[in-house]
Amino acid sequence: MSTRTVTVLISGTGTNLQALIDARQARRLDLEFVQVVSNRPEAPGLRRAQQAGIPVTVVDHTEFADREAFDRELANTVAQGAPDLVVLAGFMRILGPAMLQRFENRMINLHPSLLPLYRGTDTYRRALEAGDREHGASVHFVTAELDGGPVISQVRIPVETGDTPERLEARLAPREHDLLVATVELFTRHPVQCCHGSITIDDKPLARPLELQADARLPV
Numbered sequence: 051m052s053t054r055t056v057t058v059l060i061s062g063t064g065t066n067l068q069a070l071i072d073a074r075q076a077r078r079l080d081l082e083f084v085q086v087v088s089n090r091p092e093a094p095g096l097r098r099a100q101q102a103g104i105p106v107t108v109v110d111h112t113e114f115a116d117r118e119a120f121d122r123e124l125a126n127t128v129a130q131g132a133p134d135l136v137v138l139a140g141f142m143r144i145l146g147p148a149m150l151q152r153f154e155n156r157m158i159n160l161h162p163s164l165l166p167l168y169r170g171t172d173t174y175r176r177a178l179e180a181g182d183r184e185h186g187a188s189v190h191f192v193t194a195e196l197d198g199g200p201v202i203s204q205v206r207i208p209v210e211t212g213d214t215p216e217r218l219e220a221r222l223a224p225r226e227h228d229l230l231v232a233t234v235e236l237f238t239r240h241p242v243q244c245c246h247g248s249i250t251i252d253d254k255p256l257a258r259p260l261e262l263q264a265d266a267r268l269p270v
Protein backbone atom coordinates (compact mmCIF):
# COMPACT_ATOMS: atom_id res chain seq x y z
CA MET A 51 0.00 0.00 0.00
CA SER A 52 1.42 3.42 -0.83
CA THR A 53 1.61 6.31 1.65
CA ARG A 54 -1.19 8.80 2.09
CA THR A 55 -0.62 10.19 5.59
CA VAL A 56 2.65 11.27 7.18
CA THR A 57 3.77 12.33 10.63
CA VAL A 58 7.08 14.21 10.80
CA LEU A 59 9.39 14.15 13.83
CA ILE A 60 11.78 17.10 14.29
CA SER A 61 14.15 18.54 16.87
CA GLY A 62 15.43 21.69 15.20
CA THR A 63 15.20 24.23 12.38
CA GLY A 64 12.91 22.12 10.20
CA THR A 65 14.26 23.02 6.76
CA ASN A 66 13.64 19.43 5.61
CA LEU A 67 10.10 19.65 6.99
CA GLN A 68 9.72 22.90 5.04
CA ALA A 69 10.88 21.15 1.87
CA LEU A 70 8.15 18.53 2.35
CA ILE A 71 5.55 21.24 3.02
CA ASP A 72 6.60 23.19 -0.08
CA ALA A 73 6.53 20.04 -2.22
CA ARG A 74 2.99 19.29 -1.05
CA GLN A 75 1.99 22.90 -1.73
CA ALA A 76 3.45 22.53 -5.24
CA ARG A 77 1.38 19.33 -5.64
CA ARG A 78 4.48 17.21 -6.06
CA LEU A 79 3.57 15.27 -2.92
CA ASP A 80 0.04 13.86 -2.78
CA LEU A 81 -0.22 13.31 0.98
CA GLU A 82 -1.68 14.65 4.22
CA PHE A 83 0.49 15.77 7.11
CA VAL A 84 -1.15 14.31 10.21
CA GLN A 85 1.04 16.14 12.71
CA VAL A 86 4.54 17.38 13.44
CA VAL A 87 6.04 16.22 16.72
CA SER A 88 9.15 17.72 18.35
CA ASN A 89 11.10 16.63 21.42
CA ARG A 90 12.25 20.24 21.83
CA PRO A 91 9.63 22.93 22.63
CA GLU A 92 11.88 25.61 21.19
CA ALA A 93 12.37 23.90 17.82
CA PRO A 94 11.92 26.56 15.09
CA GLY A 95 10.46 23.88 12.84
CA LEU A 96 7.29 23.91 14.96
CA ARG A 97 6.52 27.40 13.66
CA ARG A 98 6.93 26.18 10.08
CA ALA A 99 4.32 23.48 10.73
CA GLN A 100 1.92 25.94 12.38
CA GLN A 101 2.25 28.37 9.49
CA ALA A 102 1.35 25.51 7.15
CA GLY A 103 -1.70 24.63 9.27
CA ILE A 104 -0.26 21.32 10.44
CA PRO A 105 -1.10 20.23 14.02
CA VAL A 106 1.97 20.26 16.28
CA THR A 107 2.75 18.39 19.47
CA VAL A 108 5.74 18.66 21.79
CA VAL A 109 6.89 15.60 23.68
CA ASP A 110 9.76 17.11 25.66
CA HIS A 111 12.28 14.39 26.46
CA THR A 112 13.60 16.39 29.44
CA GLU A 113 10.24 15.99 31.19
CA PHE A 114 10.44 12.21 31.47
CA ALA A 115 12.12 10.12 34.14
CA ASP A 116 13.88 7.93 31.59
CA ARG A 117 14.14 7.08 27.88
CA GLU A 118 11.52 4.36 28.07
CA ALA A 119 8.89 6.73 29.45
CA PHE A 120 9.65 9.30 26.75
CA ASP A 121 9.57 6.62 24.06
CA ARG A 122 6.17 5.34 25.25
CA GLU A 123 4.65 8.80 25.29
CA LEU A 124 6.09 9.57 21.86
CA ALA A 125 4.69 6.30 20.50
CA ASN A 126 1.22 7.04 21.95
CA THR A 127 1.30 10.55 20.51
CA VAL A 128 2.29 9.40 17.03
CA ALA A 129 -0.16 6.48 17.12
CA GLN A 130 -3.10 8.86 17.75
CA GLY A 131 -2.69 10.10 14.20
CA ALA A 132 -2.31 6.57 12.75
CA PRO A 133 0.09 7.73 9.99
CA ASP A 134 1.03 5.50 7.08
CA LEU A 135 4.61 6.79 7.35
CA VAL A 136 6.71 8.41 10.09
CA VAL A 137 9.51 10.67 8.80
CA LEU A 138 12.42 11.63 11.07
CA ALA A 139 13.67 14.96 9.68
CA GLY A 140 16.41 16.10 12.01
CA PHE A 141 14.97 14.21 14.97
CA MET A 142 17.76 13.86 17.47
CA ARG A 143 16.73 11.19 19.95
CA ILE A 144 17.57 7.50 19.75
CA LEU A 145 14.28 5.58 19.62
CA GLY A 146 13.55 2.54 21.73
CA PRO A 147 11.22 -0.47 21.69
CA ALA A 148 7.93 1.43 22.12
CA MET A 149 8.43 3.38 18.86
CA LEU A 150 10.14 0.57 16.98
CA GLN A 151 7.51 -2.04 17.80
CA ARG A 152 4.71 0.26 16.67
CA PHE A 153 6.28 1.88 13.61
CA GLU A 154 9.23 -0.21 12.45
CA ASN A 155 8.94 -0.87 8.68
CA ARG A 156 7.07 2.42 8.21
CA MET A 157 9.52 4.85 9.80
CA ILE A 158 12.35 6.49 7.86
CA ASN A 159 15.22 8.78 8.82
CA LEU A 160 17.29 11.33 6.92
CA HIS A 161 20.95 10.93 7.86
CA PRO A 162 23.80 13.26 6.80
CA SER A 163 26.26 10.65 5.53
CA LEU A 164 26.68 7.99 2.85
CA LEU A 165 25.66 5.09 5.07
CA PRO A 166 27.03 2.77 6.22
CA LEU A 167 29.76 5.38 6.61
CA TYR A 168 29.55 7.60 9.70
CA ARG A 169 26.57 6.43 11.67
CA GLY A 170 25.68 8.68 14.59
CA THR A 171 26.50 12.36 14.81
CA ASP A 172 29.22 14.80 13.70
CA THR A 173 29.40 13.22 10.23
CA TYR A 174 30.87 16.22 8.37
CA ARG A 175 33.93 16.50 10.59
CA ARG A 176 34.49 12.75 10.50
CA ALA A 177 34.34 12.65 6.70
CA LEU A 178 36.78 15.56 6.38
CA GLU A 179 39.18 14.04 8.90
CA ALA A 180 39.10 10.80 6.91
CA GLY A 181 40.04 12.70 3.75
CA ASP A 182 36.93 11.56 1.88
CA ARG A 183 36.54 12.92 -1.67
CA GLU A 184 32.75 12.82 -1.45
CA HIS A 185 30.06 13.02 1.19
CA GLY A 186 26.30 12.92 1.12
CA ALA A 187 23.06 11.93 2.77
CA SER A 188 20.95 8.80 3.09
CA VAL A 189 17.32 7.98 3.82
CA HIS A 190 16.97 4.68 5.62
CA PHE A 191 14.43 2.66 7.53
CA VAL A 192 14.70 3.15 11.29
CA THR A 193 15.60 0.01 13.24
CA ALA A 194 17.04 -0.78 16.65
CA GLU A 195 20.51 -0.52 15.14
CA LEU A 196 21.30 3.21 15.15
CA ASP A 197 21.48 4.41 11.52
CA GLY A 198 21.91 0.76 10.56
CA GLY A 199 18.55 0.19 8.88
CA PRO A 200 18.25 -0.67 5.16
CA VAL A 201 19.10 2.34 2.99
CA ILE A 202 16.44 3.44 0.48
CA SER A 203 18.11 6.37 -1.24
CA GLN A 204 21.25 8.49 -1.25
CA VAL A 205 22.64 11.73 -2.67
CA ARG A 206 26.35 12.45 -3.22
CA ILE A 207 28.28 15.71 -3.30
CA PRO A 208 32.01 16.29 -3.84
CA VAL A 209 34.21 17.37 -0.95
CA GLU A 210 35.97 20.56 -2.04
CA THR A 211 39.42 21.80 -1.12
CA GLY A 212 39.27 23.90 2.01
CA ASP A 213 35.91 22.49 3.07
CA THR A 214 35.00 22.90 6.72
CA PRO A 215 32.20 20.93 8.42
CA GLU A 216 30.05 24.04 8.18
CA ARG A 217 30.71 24.59 4.45
CA LEU A 218 30.12 20.91 3.69
CA GLU A 219 26.87 20.92 5.67
CA ALA A 220 25.67 24.08 3.92
CA ARG A 221 26.38 22.60 0.49
CA LEU A 222 24.66 19.33 1.33
CA ALA A 223 21.53 20.89 2.83
CA PRO A 224 19.64 21.66 -0.41
CA ARG A 225 20.47 18.24 -1.78
CA GLU A 226 19.13 16.67 1.43
CA HIS A 227 15.89 18.53 0.88
CA ASP A 228 15.71 17.13 -2.66
CA LEU A 229 16.52 13.63 -1.42
CA LEU A 230 13.88 13.62 1.30
CA VAL A 231 11.16 14.99 -0.97
CA ALA A 232 11.99 12.46 -3.71
CA THR A 233 12.05 9.59 -1.20
CA VAL A 234 8.72 10.52 0.40
CA GLU A 235 7.32 10.91 -3.13
CA LEU A 236 8.47 7.35 -3.83
CA PHE A 237 6.45 6.15 -0.82
CA THR A 238 3.34 7.94 -2.09
CA ARG A 239 3.61 6.38 -5.57
CA HIS A 240 4.80 2.83 -4.81
CA PRO A 241 4.49 0.21 -2.06
CA VAL A 242 7.91 0.32 -0.38
CA GLN A 243 8.42 -2.49 2.08
CA CYS A 244 11.08 -3.49 4.55
CA CYS A 245 12.70 -5.35 6.43
CA HIS A 246 14.83 -8.21 7.68
CA GLY A 247 17.60 -6.24 6.08
CA SER A 248 16.09 -5.80 2.63
CA ILE A 249 13.72 -3.46 0.80
CA THR A 250 11.18 -4.11 -1.98
CA ILE A 251 9.60 -1.54 -4.25
CA ASP A 252 6.53 -2.80 -6.14
CA ASP A 253 7.45 -6.20 -4.70
CA LYS A 254 10.83 -6.09 -6.50
CA PRO A 255 13.99 -6.32 -4.33
CA LEU A 256 16.08 -3.16 -4.15
CA ALA A 257 19.65 -4.29 -4.78
CA ARG A 258 21.30 -0.98 -3.83
CA PRO A 259 20.20 2.45 -2.65
CA LEU A 260 18.54 4.65 -5.25
CA GLU A 261 20.82 7.53 -6.25
CA LEU A 262 19.23 10.95 -6.51
CA GLN A 263 19.54 12.20 -10.09
CA ALA A 264 20.51 15.71 -11.18
CA ASP A 265 16.82 16.46 -11.80
CA ALA A 266 16.12 15.74 -8.09
CA ARG A 267 14.22 12.57 -8.93
CA LEU A 268 14.85 8.94 -8.02
CA PRO A 269 15.29 6.38 -10.84
CA VAL A 270 12.18 4.31 -10.25
Ligand SMILES: Nc1nc2c(c(=O)[nH]1)N[C@@H](CN(C=O)c1ccc(C(=O)N[C@@H](CCC(=O)O)C(=O)O)cc1)CN2
Nearest residue numbers: 141142143144145159161170192193194195196197198
Ligand atom coordinates in the same frame (compact mmCIF):
# COMPACT_ATOMS: atom_id res chain seq x y z
N1 LIG B 1 16.49 3.38 17.10
C1 LIG B 1 16.87 4.37 16.28
N2 LIG B 1 16.67 5.65 16.67
C2 LIG B 1 17.05 6.66 15.82
C3 LIG B 1 17.70 6.36 14.60
C4 LIG B 1 17.88 4.99 14.23
O1 LIG B 1 18.40 4.68 13.13
N3 LIG B 1 17.46 4.04 15.10
N4 LIG B 1 18.17 7.42 13.80
C5 LIG B 1 18.36 8.67 14.56
C6 LIG B 1 18.81 9.87 13.80
N5 LIG B 1 20.25 10.10 14.08
C7 LIG B 1 21.08 10.18 13.00
O2 LIG B 1 20.63 10.13 11.83
C8 LIG B 1 20.71 10.29 15.40
C9 LIG B 1 20.00 11.12 16.26
C10 LIG B 1 20.46 11.30 17.57
C11 LIG B 1 21.61 10.66 18.02
C12 LIG B 1 22.05 10.87 19.43
O3 LIG B 1 23.16 10.51 19.80
N6 LIG B 1 21.15 11.46 20.24
C13 LIG B 1 21.40 11.68 21.69
C14 LIG B 1 20.89 13.03 22.13
C15 LIG B 1 21.34 14.14 21.22
C16 LIG B 1 20.50 15.41 21.48
O4 LIG B 1 19.44 15.31 22.16
O5 LIG B 1 20.90 16.47 20.96
C17 LIG B 1 20.63 10.66 22.50
O6 LIG B 1 19.53 10.21 22.04
O7 LIG B 1 21.10 10.40 23.62
C18 LIG B 1 22.32 9.84 17.16
C19 LIG B 1 21.88 9.66 15.84
C20 LIG B 1 17.10 9.04 15.30
N7 LIG B 1 16.82 7.95 16.20
Ligand SMILES: NCC(=O)N[C@@H]1O[C@H](COP(=O)([O-])[O-])[C@@H](O)[C@H]1O
Nearest residue numbers: 062063064065066067140160161162
Ligand atom coordinates in the same frame (compact mmCIF):
# COMPACT_ATOMS: atom_id res chain seq x y z
N1 LIG C 1 21.32 12.21 13.00
C1 LIG C 1 20.23 12.91 12.40
C2 LIG C 1 20.73 14.17 11.76
O1 LIG C 1 21.83 14.63 12.06
N2 LIG C 1 19.92 14.71 10.87
C3 LIG C 1 20.27 15.94 10.21
O2 LIG C 1 19.66 17.02 10.90
C4 LIG C 1 19.47 18.07 9.96
C5 LIG C 1 18.07 18.58 10.15
O3 LIG C 1 17.94 19.83 9.57
P1 LIG C 1 16.50 20.55 9.59
O4 LIG C 1 16.05 20.59 11.04
O5 LIG C 1 16.81 21.93 9.04
O6 LIG C 1 15.58 19.77 8.71
C6 LIG C 1 19.69 17.49 8.56
O7 LIG C 1 20.93 17.90 8.06
C7 LIG C 1 19.70 16.00 8.82
O8 LIG C 1 20.54 15.28 7.93
